[in-house]
Amino acid sequence: MDPFLAPTPFFDYDHPHVEAWIRRQLDGVGDDPVTQIQHLYLAVRDGIRYNPYVFQTNPSSFKASDALKRGESYCIPKAVLLGAAARAIGIPSRLGLADVRNHLSSPRLIEFLQSDIFRMHGYIELFIAGQRVKATPAFNAALCETMNVEPLEFDGYHDSVFQAYTASGDAHMEYVADHGVFPDVPHEFIVSGIRSAYSHLFDHEGNATGFSGSLERDIANRRSAPQTT
Numbered sequence: 001m002d003p004f005l006a007p008t009p010f011f012d013y014d015h016p017h018v019e020a021w022i023r024r025q026l027d028g029v030g031d032d033p034v035t036q037i038q039h040l041y042l043a044v045r046d047g048i049r050y051n052p053y054v055f056q057t058n059p060s061s062f063k064a065s066d067a068l069k070r071g072e073s074y075c076i077p078k079a080v081l082l083g084a085a086a087r088a089i090g091i092p093s094r095l096g097l098a099d100v101r102n103h104l105s106s107p108r109l110i111e112f113l114q115s116d117i118f119r120m121h122g123y124i125e126l127f128i129a130g131q132r133v134k135a136t137p138a139f140n141a142a143l144c145e146t147m148n149v150e151p152l153e154f155d156g157y158h159d160s161v162f163q164a165y166t167a168s169g170d171a172h173m174e175y176v177a178d179h180g181v182f183p184d185v186p187h188e189f190i191v192s193g194i195r196s197a198y199s200h201l202f203d204h205e206g207n208a209t210g211f212s213g214s215l216e217r218d219i220a221n222r223r224s225a226p227q228t229t
Contacts, residue, residue, distance in 0.1 A: 003183040004092035004127070010080055010185040013088035015065040022085050034129060034156035036089050041154045044082045045137040048073050052109065052118075053213035055194070057206070062185045075138035076122035080185060082137050083124040092127040095185060096134060099177035100162065106218035112201075117176065119197040120190050123161055125181050134159040146219055 007014040013022065025043045029036055049072040060066055064084035067077035076095070083093035100121045110116055123136040133156065141151040154160040162173045179193075195202050203209045 002092060004094050005087050005090065007084070007087065008184045009059070010063050010187075011084040011087055011093070012063050012065050013084040015063075017068055018065050018081075018084060019088070021068055022088050025085075026089070033089060033091055037086060037091060037126065037128060037135075037156050038154060040085045040089075041082060041135055041137050044078055044085070045151065046140045046142070047071075048078050048081065048137075048140070049216070050074065050078070050139050050143055051215050052105075053112075053211050053215065055208060055211045057191050057195075057208050059187050062187060062190075074122075075136070076120065076185070076190065078137050079122040079124040079135075082135060083126075086124070086126050086128075094125050094181045094183050096123045096125050096181045097121065097179040097186075097190065098123070098175050099179070101174050101176050106215060108213070108218045108221075109215060112213070113198055114200060115197065117197070120179070120193050121175075128156055131157075133157060134161050136161050143216060143219075146216070 012018060021043075022040070025039055026036055029039050048067055048070075051072045052074040054070065054072060055061075055074055062077055062080060064077070064081040067073040067081045073081075076097075079095060083095060086093040098121050100118050101116055105116075105118070122138070123134050125132055125134050135154045136152055137154075139149070139151065144151040152160045152162070162175065179189075195206060201208060201211060
């Protein structure tokens, strides 16, 4: 079977919960693959809340089924969930990784990471309608609205990879390094890259210890904080 269509331990669309979720999302949608992937994209983007603080190093946390079970995740597992669903309906997919600056974030998150570069940002590349297109279902619409950023739409025909500007026109996000695309999750490569970029968040044995919090709570706390002049 094509490696970009096969289920894997990470792209586990053969997991019963993932299978059932896909069926629910596509109920009444019809057989057109572009329409199907549009529905699946929105289901991942808005149905799984974005929260980078939930990062873990264990391989199971990168699975499509784990993102679905948790109901919140970050860019890589959300991309994998969309890619797994795409494979389930016959659309080849592979994971893309890049480093980005000025990600959707908060001052606390920047301080937490000690960097404005977000290492190993994940998106999914799909082969559909005779072409390869990129989709990024990471940032749910409610979060984007709160942060004054238009949510990324995906029509199935054009790349949808980042919000270059806020709704008010301010520069917001840019890709600074491309790590390529992969038929499956390169777990060790990802963890090694994140560990090297944010070593202060790992113990001496290389286990993540500092990841805890909620991006939505960061924003809520900042908005409720007394304003100083």
